[in-house]
Amino acid sequence: MSAAKHFVDDPTQAVLSSLHSITLTNPSVLCDEENKIIYRHPASFSEPSNVAVICGGGSGHEPGFAGFVGDGLLAACVAGTIFASPSAQQVRTCLLHRLPPQAQGALAVVTNYTGDVLNFGMAVEKARSVGKKVEMVIVGDDVGVGRAKSGKVGRRGLSGTALVAKLCGALAAKGVGLDECANVGKLAVANLVSVGASLSRVHVPGRSKEEAKEEEERLGPGLVELGMGIHNEPGCKKLKTDLPGLVGTMLAQLLDPSDTDRAYVKIEKKEDILLLINNFGGTSNLELGAVTTEICSQLRTTYDLSPKRILTGNYFGSLDGPGFTITILKLADTGLGSGKSMLELIDAPVEAIGWPISIRPETWERDYGKTKQARDEKDERPKASNLKVNPQTMKNALRSGLKRVIDAESDVTKYDTIVGDGDCGVGLKRGAEGILKMLEGDDLSDDAVMNMAQIVAVIETTMDGTSGALYAIFLNSLAHQLRQQDGPSQSPATPAIWAEALSSSLKALEKYTPAQPGDRTLMDALCPFVETLKRSGNTREAAAAAKKGADNTKGMTPKLGRTVYVGGTGWKDVPDAGAVGLSEFLTGLAEGM
Template sequence: MSTHCPRKKILNDLETAVAESLKGIILTNPNVVTLNFGQILLIRDYAHTKKVIIVSGGGAGHEPMYAGFVGNGMLSAAIHGEIYTSPPASEIFRLLQELSFHSSRGILLIIPNYSGERLHFALAVERAKNEAIPVKILIVDDDCYQGKPWKGRCGLSGIVLVQKIAGAMAEADLELTEIFPFCEKVVKKLHSISVVVQKPTPVRGKCVCIFEEQNVVIEFGASLNGEPGIKKELDSATEICRYLLDEITSPQVGNPIEFKEDESVVVLVNNLGTSTAIEELVFTKELLSQLYERKVKIDRVYKGKFVSSLDTAGFSVTFLKVFDKRVIEYLDAPCQVPAWGNLNNFTISPKLDRVICAKIKPSTAPVPQVGPKFTESGSNTVMMVLQFACDALYSCEKQLNTIDHETGDGDAGTRIRRGMEAIDVAIKTEKINLLYPYTMLAMLSKIIEKDLEGPLGMIYSVFLEAGSNVFRITPDTEPITPKLWSKALMEGASAVKRCLTTEAGCRTIYDPLYVCSTLLENGLDLVGISAMEAVGVSISAAEEAAQKTKMPYAKYPDPGAHSVAIWMRAVLEGLKCRWIED
């Protein structure tokens, strides 16, 4: 059923708007193509590239990001989800497979720091690693305001500068091992702030430039996805720029910039979408004038619409400290990217509407049986432990829903129940391989992604996928020991930490995973304590860590952390029934 667009939007159908917008690009740019899956734009000669591949992506609604920056000298590919929604991990993974099929130089993924993007791209990267695809992921969190501990600062317009620098480095034939660490430094030197204008009401019967409000209501620090910022009433561009510079240099914002006389900066003024050209020019003039008054040395200035936000008036301003002379060299390097400003001279033709069939087809092959193999007794133990965990989580549906209702949608327990039902069916129909740890965990990851869904499903899928990789790279002659399981648990926990950009103690699902994996690793090395005892102590500590995720204002702990405590306790009880000391 089609979803017709509201009349104020000149679109056909909301469900096809993103795909149609990409077609609009390829009809006007002969250097790019789309694939026969997903909402993807690539450079036309991607199958013949011999350089490191730079990819970016995320939810649509921020045009010209991401597709507008695909071209030689910048991005090799861009992948889009629906509006304000990350592309699915399956499509990201298939894109990585397609690109790596044609190039072995490696892939750099550059994404903004939003939870959906982190989770879906992280899962795709873990699966790419399991296929030995050389890929790195770089998360851009340039917002100057301190974000929540478990989310970090959000991504704003600074990502454009990172993409330009990474693309120039790839064009210069540098290796992924050189591009990634340099761009990591670039991200650390970025400082951005958004200035969103709340729409005033025109005075009836008078010029549309005359408004009821004398002052303009500004939100500082609003995200690109509509999350609100700090409201302030200001009456001119002069006051707005003064407040902006005071804020971004204040130690209280979390990611302040310090302008030093011996340092220079790059300035990017980004139109968030609906501000007029005259506003953009006046704002840029005022910002630069005040920077010069503060004796800030400016090496480069870019202005225009780079990263938009639907129906949003205002700007985001990005400062990049020039910590290395190569920063300017890479920014100045030529590129064939319309949204950057280097337009091509070519003849328009309807023949440009061309779809490329990907060489890599969606895999229907079963997960390979590699790595060490369970003994018959070990396989039976794993099946019992899995059944215990599924039953425990299934029975706690209402409890988890109640906990989740306090801070979320109240459906965490129901989602988990659906996932456990799918696993239970797979076990009973023998559609899940219980002979190889790698195969079992990789299959569980796919089931959880499909049936549990939502952020929690993505987190667990990343956890299982990363843990499976430990067994994949372990020689099949190695025995399956508690120490090997500990290593897999540690790797899974580390992957969750990376995709959530969190730390221990931030009261998230990572806390019990971290505590259990750390204590288990250390406990297995202690003399005089059995593996079973080490597991018991570690899980008890994880349960305590899960309880400590309760916020000061809340009645309950984090639902994800609580779900970890539930299945860990069930795993322990299952092991007690079947445990065999090695």
């Protein structure tokens, strides 16, 4: 569910504060607070501009469009309240009083929503009536609501509006005239298709929890809404599907020529396109990356399309909406010659806080070819040693210890959930299962160092997090310390040799963690094991010492780890998860020898 909590609950204050912030992060722009206009300072224009491109609409779509004001993009933006069009008076003030005096004309880029079209239209006509040269481009790119349902209203405006503003702003910066700018804007609209999807509704600051609940109930659990608009409007259908299924449905709405209700732009295989993947505002960068990968994969395999440019990120949001839009722009010929193609206009530099810094055109155009990510395996292959072990004995001991770790996973997870983040048991189990799988596929040798190298390789690829790092450091050091005791002739790896190597590995581990016995960590099990093995040479006695150390962590005040800064008193009732997991392995290891 979208969060019904906000740092600023007053929607008026939220809008004004947000607009003011742009003047703080871009010193070349000014804010007319009364009319909610962000506009470029006259001194920021290095050369006379023939055309001033403006845009605007309801707030809540940040960074569009106030964040697009700057050199190479918009001359000004007019903001309304959240999800509501600015008034005609606001727009009129912008056109008549907030544009550079040297501008020979103004172009308004407007999303196709009734309020925006009417209010911008009234202001445009008023400006014309006093002798100003003004044109307006209405952007309708949404295909989620098809021809039959949209009727005379036409397609709604979606994230494609950002691309139209970019094209026209770049042209204006190049000194192109008003008619040419308007024509390219209309050409772009005719070659644009967009569709959105969201997992739930957004919550508007100032609305009550009850209103938020009502909004959420419009889209039940487990469903995604296809064709959702940027103001919380319903889409064309609700689906229960996975990401590949959702992307497949969205791309079909954008590109299937047989869908006569939505086939607004005919795009053939291998045609030049630009792809924009826009975050509604509440989708994590991690998930947006996964969405991007899936979209590009299906474009290539299903439609034989490889975008010339891929833009992904926040361009035209919907407050905290957990969704995204896909926009495809067919790169049509502008007819304006070199330097003014659609691709060159998209690539043109801008200085606006809301337009993400893009990859340079030279990087896109360069042919990097195909290359394998090769590595020299010989550098990673350990050398044989003369320290010998009984392979079957070592295998049996390892199996016994690893199975105990797996069996203890639920208890270890329970302990770690109470005092940590709950991943310790699963991490240890994953590592144990990885080593067991390795033992099933490969027989151990009689070389202690080579065997340790095999085990370390599995740990490094199966265990992550803090435990994975600690185990990898310790076991890598153990392999190194064993090699330090290697002699010129074959000799058995005795308990004394193992104890000495383990003791040196403990000292190596201390370089990377301050943990000591008494801090409530796995060191409370590891240190007693090593010390007892070094003193007695008896593995079972050492394992018993490790278990006692782990048991003693119950009620021990934590000095390291998540519990220290999260707080709570749950640690009083349970032992340390990492110490328990290690003691289970060491107990099983001793039993299997």
